[in-house]
Amino acid sequence: MSVAPAPAARPAPPEALRGRTVVVKYGGHAMADTGLRRAFAEDVLVLREAGVRTVVVHGGGPQIGAQLARLGMESVFLGGLRVTTPETMDVVRMVLSGKVQKELVGLLNESGSHAVGISGEDARTLTAVKRYAEVAGERVDIGLVGEVTRVNTAVLGILLDHGHVPVVSSVGRGEDGQVYNVNADTAAGALAAGLGAETLVVLTDVPGLCADWPRSDRVVGRIGAAALEALLPSLGGGMAPKMEACLRAVRAGVRSARVLDGRTPHALLDALAGGAAPGTTVVADDAG
Numbered sequence: 602m603s604v605a606p607a608p609a610a611r612p613a614p615p616e617a618l619r620g621r622t623v624v625v626k627y628g629g630h631a632m633a634d635t636g637l638r639r640a641f642a643e644d645v646l647v648l649r650e651a652g653v654r655t656v657v658v659h660g661g662g663p664q665i666g667a668q669l670a671r672l673g674m675e676s677v678f679l680g681g682l683r684v685t686t687p688e689t690m691d692v693v694r695m696v697l698s699g700k701v702q703k704e705l706v707g708l709l710n711e712s713g714s715h716a717v718g719i720s721g722e723d724a725r726t727l728t729a730v731k732r733y734a735e736v737a738g739e740r741v742d743i744g745l746v747g748e749v750t751r752v753n754t755a756v757l758g759i760l761l762d763h764g765h766v767p768v769v770s771s772v773g774r775g776e777d778g779q780v781y782n783v784n785a786d787t788a789a790g791a792l793a794a795g796l797g798a799e800t801l802v803v804l805t806d807v808p809g810l811c812a813d814w815p816r817s818d819r820v821v822g823r824i825g826a827a828a829l830e831a832l833l834p835s836l837g838g839g840m841a842p843k844m845e846a847c848l849r850a851v852r853a854g855v856r857s858a859r860v861l862d863g864r865t866p867h868a869l870l871d872a873l874a875g876g877a878a879p880g881t882t883v884v885a886d887d888a889g
Contacts, residue, residue: 612874619652621799622761623873626789626846627705628660629806631863641804641863642712644870645766649714653873654761657709657716657768658792660785661701668696680734681841685744685782693782697770698722706768716766721773722780724756727788729773729781747773747781749788752795786839790846794853801850802872803843804863809881810836810844820879825886826851847883858883 625645631637648655662683666676669692677684685693698720709716721727729747733740760767771788773781786803793801809820812832824832829848836844847858861868861880872880 612870614648614651614653614870614873615875618648618799618873620654622654622656622793622796623648623800623802624656624658624789624793624796624798624850625869626658626660626786626801626803626843627863628662628785629804629863631804631868632659632661632701632705633663634864637863637866638708640866641869642708642714644867645709645716646712646714647870648873649764649766655766656757656761656792656796656798657705657766658771658785658789659697659701659705659768660771661697664701665693665696668692679741679743680736681837681839682732682734682743682746682784683782685746687745690745690780690782694720694772694780697772702768702770709766709768714766715764716768717760718768718770719756719760720770721783721788725751725753725774726756726769727752727771727773727783727791729775729783731775731779731781745779745781747775747783749773749783749791752791754792754795757792757796784842786842786846790849790858793846793850793855793858798850798855799857800873801847801855801858802869803846803858803860804869805839805843805860806862806864807840808862808879809860810840821881823882823884825884827886829883844883851883851885856884 702718706716706718727749728751730750732746732748734743757767771783771785773783812821850858859882
C-alpha cells in the first residue's frame with residue numbers, strides 16, 4: 602500500500618516579526634484559484650501561530666465585474682480605478698462586504714486562523730473623501746471613489762490583541778455619511794500606515810514593478826521612495842494604485858512594502874521568511 606508523502610513544511614517567519622503587524626492586500630489569482638486560496642490560508646495560519654499580527658485587506662474586482670454583468674451594468678475604469686455610480690456602489694458593498702468577505706473569512710477559519718470580517722465602514726475604520734482620477738494629465742470625475750483621509754485602528758487593535766485575523770473590505774465612509782468605493786491597494790496602504798505595520802504586502806497578478814513597461818519586462822527588485830515617487834506618473838493601469846499604496850506606507854514609517862506575484866504558491870510566507878519570492882520591495886530612502 603502506497604502512502605502519500607507528507608506536505609512539505611513551510612518556512613517559519615523570523616522571530617523578529619513576533620508581535621509585529623503585517624498588512625496583506627489579497628486579490629487577483631490568489632483569490633480565484635483553489636490551490637492558491639488554500640496556500641494563502643496556510644500562510645496566514647503559520648503567521649498567526651508565529652505571533653505575527655496579521656491584517657488582511659481584500660479586493661474583489663472580478664467578482665464585482667461579474668455581478669455588474671449579470672445585472673446588465675457596464676464596468677468602466679479610468680486611471681486604474683473603477684468608475685462608481687450610486688448604483689454601482691450598491692453592488693460594490695454587496696459583493697465586497699457580503700459575498701467575497703464571507704467566503705474569505707470562511708476559508709481562513711477552516712484552517713484555524715480565527716478570522717473576523719469587518720467593513721471599512723465599521724467603527725469608522727476608514728474615513729474617505731471623494732477621489733478624482735488623472736487621465737492624460739487631466740482631472741476626471743469617477744464617481745463614488747474614495748481616498749482614505751483617516752484610519753481608526755481601535756477595533757482592529759482589539760481583534761489583534763485577542764489573536765484574531767481581521768479581514769477588511771475596502772469600503773469607506775465620508776464625514777458627510779457618503780459611502781465610497783476605496784481601491785483595496787489604497788486601503789491596505791492606509792491601514793499599514795495607521796497601524797504602524799512592520800510590512801505591507803500586496804499580492805497581485807504580475808511578477809512586480811516593471812520600470813520600463815512595455816519596452817522591458819525586467820522587474821525592479823528594490824526601489825527607494827524618492828525614485829518611486831518620480832516614477833509614479835509613468836505608471837498605468839492597476840500598478841499605479843499599488844505603488845501609491847506602497848509609497849504612502851513607507852513614507853508613514855512602515856519598514857518595507859512588497860509587491861509579490863500572488864500566482865506563486867506561498868509567496869506571502871516565503872517572502873516574509875526571507876525566501877526568494879519574486880516581486881518588488883519599496884523602502885524609505887534612508888533604509889539600508
